[in-house]
Amino acid sequence: MKLCALVFWWQKHNIMKYKSLIINNPEDLMFGIAPKPVKTRRGLEIGGGQVYAELNFTLPIMSINEGTLKEVYNHYREIAEGALEHAVHLNSKGVVLEFETLLEMTKTPSIGVEIVKIMNDICEEYYQKHGLASEIRLTPNDLREFERPALQRTSKFLEPMVELFERGMMAGGDLLSIESTGGKEVSDEALMMCDVKGVLFALAVLGVRDMQFLWGKIVSLANKHGKIAAGDSACGFANTAMVLAEKKYIPKVFAAMVRVISVVRSIVAMEQGAVGPDKDCGYEGPFLKAITGIPISMEGKTSACAHFSPLGNIASACADLWSNESVQNIKLLSGMAPTAYLEQLEYDARLMNEALRAGKMHCSILQQLLVSSDIYTDPQALILAPENVIRISKAIVKGDSYVANARDGALTALDIIEEALLSGKMKLPEMETSFLPIFRDDLNSIPDSENDFIAMMLPMLDPGKFILSEYGL
Amino acid sequence: MNELIEKLLEAVEFGKVDLKSPYPPQLRGQDGSFELTQKAIETGINPQLILESALIPAMERVGKKFSENKIFVPQMLMSAKAMGASMVQLKPFFASGSIKTKGTFIIGTVKGDLHDIGKNLVAMMVEGGGWSIIDLGVDVNADRFVEALENNPGAVIGLSALLTTTMVNMGEIVTRIKAQNADTKVLIGGAPVNDEFCRKIGADFYAPDPQKAVEYLNKLAS
Structure with a gap:
């Protein structure tokens, strides 16, 4: 009864459930080991002492229509067969195949379901024949962003999304994820203007509320069918910022702020009952792992096929699944690209697993190398170093509103960046550092109370861009 | 001065x-x-x-x-x-009519694609270059481009896409635009497209960044 009362209280007051960290020491934030591992149907124990490859893939340049459906299905069949055959050849300990749907596959759920079925049959065949444990992560795309202003709660697109989740999990999609887009209509412009308050409003107010709405549904569907509600990614927010920073469109220090702010939004999936592994492109994963103890998927150097990043090595420091973001099914000299990327992932995982087998000291040395090779090259890498993840996470959980949580995390990230600059360990050009005092002033102007923050922000935002009632406000 | x-x-x-x-x-x-x-x-x-x-x-x-x-x-x-x-x-x-722009530029992200950050930057820079802008937004099909061209004869068209599964829609749009008026210039941009793809679908110019789009348009206007 006491627990129920507590849950009701935090839901009623719309504050973050987590008040302390599950992992308090940086040395415990380690690849392959999560305090709350996730066991899958065919025997993967994600976060249970092994790192597994998570392969992500997409179609080559082609249209998806009735006339090409057979070809589409053949591509996915070829990808799954090629990857699993090579995994067996490499003595893989297990593989996750992430099926991230394209627009047409969610709009017409039967297409997405058929692809899950094709791949699940192949997973089962390799499990029966070779004992290879593999699972499918099903990630329907969030169709709601096709409507502007977004109808987050009343959109006609919710129905096919939910249908794909439900029928897809019954067809063999065991791990459920999404890159949900609540708040993106505000975030996109805020990112381009380096408007830290706008981003915080998008993620910590709108994003949080949409995650509560959406993940309540996903968790309930997963529980109904005995599947695993895995996690969400702030891809459309923090990864957009990361890619824009890579193109030198916005400062890297801003992209680092956005990543930290995104934690309070993505953690809502766990508050609603998601158990991990969190999604690969959610570089906020290490913070989620520290705070909640769930296993996470990460991607780094192996995702250069999809996007560049400054996080190639450091991203794997506490990964439980190691991913490649997405690669087209095209022919390379060695073979098909997804198979080639599976090999790269497997070798990275094999190295981490060898360290895990050898013991804590070996893990620690490997992690130190992964971290030290990236940490001071970019502020986005800096904040992902385990000691900084823990420090920022501790700041995040202190606040009494999602707004304060996000603000305090971002201010701590700013402290860490400024300390690294002052010590001379990290160097950034003046066009980057000139933004630091602006961000600090902006963050310091944000009140603790969510209501006060909303009142502050509404006159500054274009009311035609979003509908408050679609966020339950 | x-x-x-x-x-x-x-x-x-x-x-x-x-x-x-x-x-x-x-x-x-x-x-x-x-x-x-x-x-x-x-x-x-x-x-x-x-x-x-x-x-x-x-x-x-x-x-x-x-x-x-x-x-x-x-x-x-x-x-x-x-x-x-x-x-x-x-x-x-x-x-x-006492001030004239260099021309009209119609821009949109093609059908099936919602990515608009790059498109918006191009629109802003082209406007800054002295052009009138008609921004059709995202998820724009061939009919809407053709209709906008009918209403703005002589306009230059810009197509944007970020996905490998939506860039293919550019081909149909270019074909429809050229069928409407073969002299209409079409420029394309976006992460997955390149010069080769531009030539393949019959577009006139691939802009790798906003400034290159402005430079191409200014050449057309000069």
């Missing part, structure tokens, strides 16, 4: 919108582009000269600095806002 024109050029280049605007810090407390344009008009400076000697050169400088990675997008957007404030003052002269 006239002192007002010089000040206006500086205001737009550095994104000083109006007197109240705190940005950029070095111009705090000074007139912004809104007031400077008003004063220029009141002192009898030809509005076409205001456009051609202050606003367009300012945005050219901004585009160059951005291309050379010397400024970020927010600074470019502030310049665009400052230019927008000037355009408010110049609007009656556009309406009366």
Whole structure:
């Protein structure tokens, strides 16, 4: 009864459930080991002492229509067969195949379901024949962003999304994820203007509320069918910022702020009952792992096929699944690209697993190398170093509103960046550092109370861009 | 150069919108582009000269600095806002025909694709280059491009896509546009497209960044 009362209280007051960290020491934030591992149907124990490859893939340049459906299905069949055959050849300990749907596959759920079925049959065949444990992560795309202003709660697109989740999990999609887009209509412009308050409003107010709405549904569907509600990614927010920073469109220090702010939004999936592994492109994963103890998927150097990043090595420091973001099914000299990327992932995982087998000291040395090779090259890498993840996470959980949580995390990230600059360990050009005092002033102007923050922000935002009632406000 | 024109050029280049605007810090407390344009008009400076000697050169400088990675997008957007404030003052002269733009540019993200950050940057820079913009938004099919072209004969068209599964829709749109008027110029942009794809679908130019789009359009207008 006491627990129920507590849950009701935090839901009623719309504050973050987590008040302390599950992992308090940086040395415990380690690849392959999560305090709350996730066991899958065919025997993967994600976060249970092994790192597994998570392969992500997409179609080559082609249209998806009735006339090409057979070809589409053949591509996915070829990808799954090629990857699993090579995994067996490499003595893989297990593989996750992430099926991230394209627009047409969610709009017409039967297409997405058929692809899950094709791949699940192949997973089962390799499990029966070779004992290879593999699972499918099903990630329907969030169709709601096709409507502007977004109808987050009343959109006609919710129905096919939910249908794909439900029928897809019954067809063999065991791990459920999404890159949900609540708040993106505000975030996109805020990112381009380096408007830290706008981003915080998008993620910590709108994003949080949409995650509560959406993940309540996903968790309930997963529980109904005995599947695993895995996690969400702030891809459309923090990864957009990361890619824009890579193109030198916005400062890297801003992209680092956005990543930290995104934690309070993505953690809502766990508050609603998601158990991990969190999604690969959610570089906020290490913070989620520290705070909640769930296993996470990460991607780094192996995702250069999809996007560049400054996080190639450091991203794997506490990964439980190691991913490649997405690669087209095209022919390379060695073979098909997804198979080639599976090999790269497997070798990275094999190295981490060898360290895990050898013991804590070996893990620690490997992690130190992964971290030290990236940490001071970019502020986005800096904040992902385990000691900084823990420090920022501790700041995040202190606040009494999602707004304060996000603000305090971002201010701590700013402290860490400024300390690294002052010590001379990290160097950034003046066009980057000139933004630091602006961000600090902006963050310091944000009140603790969510209501006060909303009142502050509404006159500054274009009311035609979003509908408050679609966020339950 | 006239002192007002010089000040206006500086205001737009550095994104000083109006007197109240705190940005950029070095111009705090000074007139912004809104007031400077008003004063220029009141002192009898030809509005076409205001456009051609202050606003367009300012945005050219901004585009160059951005291309050379010397400024970020927010600074470019502030310049665009400052230019927008000037355009408010110049609007009656556009309406009366005493100022002419270089032409009309119709832009949109193609069918099935919602990504608009790159498209918006191109639209902003092209507008800063002295063109009228018709932004059709995202998820735009061939019919809407053709309709916009019918309403704006002689316009140049820009197509944007970010996905490998939506870039293929560019081909159909280019075919429809060329069928409507074979002389219509179409430029394309977006992460997955390149020169080879541009040639393959019969488009006229691939713009790898916003500044290259402006340069191509300016060549067409010259």
